[in-house]
Amino acid sequence: MAADYRLSLNLGRWLLFLLAFSCAEAFYIPGWSIKSYKDNEAIPLLVNKVYSDNTQLQYAYYDLPFVCPPTGVHHAGSSLLSGQSISLNLGEVLRGDRITQSDIELVMGQDQECNFLCTKSVSRKDLKRAREMVKDGYVVEWIVDNLPGATSFITVDKSKRYYAAGFKLGYKDIAPTSGKMRYYINNHFTIVIRYRKAPGKDGERGGKVVVGFEVYTKSIGANKRTESGCPGDVSDVDTAMELYLHPNGTDFALQYPHSSYQPPESEQDIEDGAMLDIPYSYSVYWREDEKIEWGHRWDLYFVNQEEGSRIHWLAIINSLIISGSLSAIVAIILGRTIRGDIKTYKDSSLEDGKGKLKRKSRPGSGARTPKSGEKTGTGLLDQVGDTENDADVSSDEEALEDVTGWKLLHGDVFRSPSYGYLLAPLVGSGMQLVFMAVGLLFLSSLGILNPSFRGGFVSVGVGLFVFAGVFSGYFSGRVYKTFGGKNWRKNTIITATLFPGLLFALVFVLNLFVWAQASSTALPFGTLVGIIMLWLCIQLPLVYAGSWYGWVRTGAWEHPTKTTSIQRQIPIQPWYIRSPQSILLAGLIPFAVIFIELLFVFQSVWQDKSGYYYVFGFLSVVSIILILTIAEVTIVTIYIKLCSEDYNWWWHSFFVGGGSAVWVFLYCVWYYFTKLHIEGFVSGLLFFSYSFMACVVYGLLCGTVGFLTAYAFVRRIYA
Template sequence: MAADFRLTGVLGKIVTILQVASVTQAFYIPGWSVKSYKNDEAIPLLVNKVYSDNTQLQYAYYDLPFVCPPKGAHQAGLPLLSGQTISLNLGEVLRGDRITQSDIELVMGKDSPCNFLCSKTITRKDLKRAREMVRDGYVAEWIVDNLPGATSFVTVDKTKKYYAAGFKIGYKDIELSSGRNRYYINNHLTIVIRYRKAPGKDGERGGKVVVAFEVYTKSVGQDKRLADGCPEDLNEVETPMELYIQPNSTDFSDLYPHSSYHPHESDMDINDGATLDVPYTYSVYWREDDKIEWAHRWDMYFVNQEEGSRIHWLAIINSIIISGSLSAIVAMILARTIRGDIKTYKDASVEEGKSKLKRKPRSGARTPKGEKTSSGLLDQVADMENDADVSSDDEALEDVTGWKLLHGDVFRAPAYGYVLAPLVGSGMQLIFVAFGLLFLSSLGVLNPSFRGGFVSCGVGLFVFAGIFSGYFSGRVYKTFGGKNWRKNTLITAALFPGLLFALVFILNLFVWAQASSTALPFGTLIGLILLWLCIQVPLVYVGSWYGYLRTGAWEHPTKTTALPRQLPLGQPWYIQPYQSILLAGLIPFAVIFIELLYVFQSLWQDKSGYYYVFGFLSVVSVILILTIAEVTVVTIYIKLCSEDYNWWWHSFFVGGGSAVWVFVYCIWYYLTKLHIEGFISSLLFFSYSFIACVVYGLLCGTVGFLTAYAFVRRIYGAIKAD
């Protein structure tokens, strides 16, 4: 047992992983999709979507009623017409991307101080929609050479510059006289593209690569414009472009001819036919920048995360301390205690065997030939001696208590084992997916330049990991004594994926009603169903057939009795199911608590950003698995010592108990950190959080179940060996 919980070995492995993580955390494959351009070569500018931190609803940029629609024109040197969408991978579709060729012209090295794009005529209804999106803080994502257009910032000490992907479509201001909000549209965009000489031979031939894409916004009113539609002076803008149309129901022009007073628009004015013309212009500037390497051009988007590296290291140190302390407890207490219990059981068994050999025959028994029959008094004395021997046997076995008394019941099949087996199979499937994604991300294969790659790879791993799901489900089901393995295969293939797909489909109905790009297209849903039915289900069948028929059940070291043992009454409060699950789940949650803050910030607040420190996350994940294993072992040992043999389901729920605390953390994060408004956005947040917690709970529950099973087999196998 001591070898299983050797603290020094665990810490040595963790240190090794930390060293690897420190190298790989900011690494992605250099030279991946390097694209160079020559002078005067056209570069496509793609528009994607708009999104906000205050809502979970995203929209395709060209679906907005107040922006310039694509003209369908052809630009020299570009393969697509404006308005044509580019092909997307599955991950891009699932994350709500809708990437389209724009009308904005970019030519390498050619500055353009001002270009008129269009004059968009919008109605009051469109104006209302624009004001709502400005109020919610929507930002737009444009793409040049696979880089998202960024708003630049500097740190407080002005020593570093960093980017935030996207740019705001407008802003609001408060009128001091009335305290009302006034909304303005950013209708002029200054595009700054930084480039440098291409590496290698391509650079020697005059090739250049894009290393930064910055967008600066400005709101410019309709007045003081040239004949081509451009403003007279972009540096001195007197009047911004306000999203407002004077109500027709009341004419204040005579009362306030020079006033900025804005009366409220009533609902009666929505369909009065009034319109507003919004002119859109843009500027393009090219700047050579030799300070930014192409292989590190994404680093500008993660300067703010690099500054938090100390906190990441604090999270790892916190996790190591918790896991190390728990390892020491398991090694020092459990190992010694179990060894002592096994020694006591062995001594009692030996003493019982010796006592049986010393027993004398009772009165009435056949005496050996040649011996005389004892008198009645001697017979009574012999009976008293035999009774004394039996009493001594009972005293010898008095010390055999607790988990050692459960050898005939500890491997009794659990209730609803036909559900537990598919859950364990699904958990193994998710473990394979999680470690596959962490491994590829830490190596840099899944990097920010591979747009949608993380989600696409996750879906692919999940589908093909169905063979692991079927194998473990079939083998656990056979171990529980199940007979209908085909039924178990069907449950395994449909339980978790089916419930997941049903929930996503129901959520999609709400999102479809909002015309959001977050909704999955119907064709994508059909494709996912085909992946599930045509690839994953057959793989689950193959894995289940091999695990159930070819490999078979795990052999148990002890035999199960015909009649179950009666459970003792008055169990301690801390071993009760709900209390023990919640208490045991606190420890793994404490391991990941700090790192959760960065994961949540990347998912829910910095939707335009990317979680980049997968090296740290990988280390924390390894420590988390060790912690869950140790917590489950301690909890199940205490349960067995209380002479309760119903540990199968308990080990699964103890392993996944931290998922309850993660969901509580989601609620706290929603109430304190987020500013989500609207029923649909709140529904999406809690639904996606619930799905994530279920996935996390299945994964960790499977780790707890398999660890507890190995532990129970080990200790009862030691009894049999002795």
């Protein structure tokens, strides 16, 4: 079994090396993919999407009915027409990106005081949607030189400047007299591009690199604008662009700019054909900044996260304390208790003179004669054990006084479990997820999967999962044959379709809800077809190949003891050993290891959608400690179960390993009601559905670790 682990690890290392090499050749790696520009060279500005921390629904920027539509004109610096989409990888599509060429023109080194973009006529229906999106706090994402447009902030002590990716679509304010809420659209954009001399010979030839992209917004009313459409003075604005039309069809904000009158919502939404004209304009300023190195230009997006480094260290120390305590308990079990039990067992066998294991006769724990018609096996097939009567009772009771507990289960401990045909595919899928997780953490810790590789984390994760199907088939096939299964092709189909099929079905159902909202979060039909092709045309053959190798070439694992034909009767178990209670209690310990780091992960995924989780070094350390903790908890739990003369440990070890997933899901529920401000049925459905899928993935991964650890432990003590 150890040789199989080493073979699998070597294959995994080669796969990760090849994948890392391909990423290094094709994508951004810090310090390698530097793009420089000459003076007066055009730089394209791309628009992406709008998103909010208060909802899970995202929308493509050009799909909004109240912004300037693309003109379809070709601009210098790009081979695309405005409004044309750039090619996206799978990860970008899955995260809801819709990146297109814009009409905003940027020229290296050339300031532009004001450029008029367009005047957009908006109906009352579209105004209502604009007000709702401003109310939900939607943020816009633009991209220049692969940097997202950011809002600049200063820390409280004024020692550092940091970025928050994106800028507000608009803002809301309370009228001072009426006390009612008013909504305003940001329709003027001041773009500040920070640059510096390019490193190396490129800089000596006059090349410059972009090291910062800031966007400052203003809401400027339609009055006091010049003939070109630009505001007379951007720095002195009298009236903002309010998202409001007077019920009689006139532009009430122009006629009465200082009025505080606000009709009820029912009057605002009357469809009388009235339109509100919203003018859009922008300014561009270039500022040289030698303080920011090109290789560290993303650091400004992470200043806030760096302040939490002490908490990350606290999480690691907390994890080490828990894991260290468990390690001491496991050392005591392995070093003293089990060795003492084995020594006593050997002494009893030698005193008997026959070399056979003797059992202590005790009520409720001895073998019983099966009733008429009763099956004697509980696994895939009825197990045929030793045909000889290995339950002979010695007349010398004194020699058997110490033969108790787990030593009595030598003839039942490797009995195949019920529903083993489901456990084997789950273990295979769990190993598939283990290799995917290890690969992602490894590549992220090296810096290959970084924020500049947009969508790379998801794309590489899907690729690793698909190609790790060979490991899924291998472990599933071996475990299935160990359980006594016969139809390995059926097991292969179940392994390749059970978990991925359930996952795809849930995503497809959720996609129907998102499609109905016309959100960019919805997966296009072509993407769904592509995922199915990856699943059926690549993963399925790989699972088949791995299953064939595990079944035919390597075969089942050999057990150190034979299984008897008659099952022992299991005595009544204490409450803390029974499955639900012991699973929850054991799962609480691994959850205590990761719950501090979970706060940062949840904040990055659910709250700071504009932010990026990047402390993968801390996450890798915590993950290693988590795996060790799960292994130790499983060993302790299974040892206690065996000492209670309960040999049904197969499924129990799997559930104990993944038991912390229950606590993680409960943490998701707590986080939703206490930390988030998500509104709407679809957004809540997406949150709980995605959380459930993440917990299932986590549970499968950890459950597989627990199962394999328990199997190695049981084989060891009975060898």
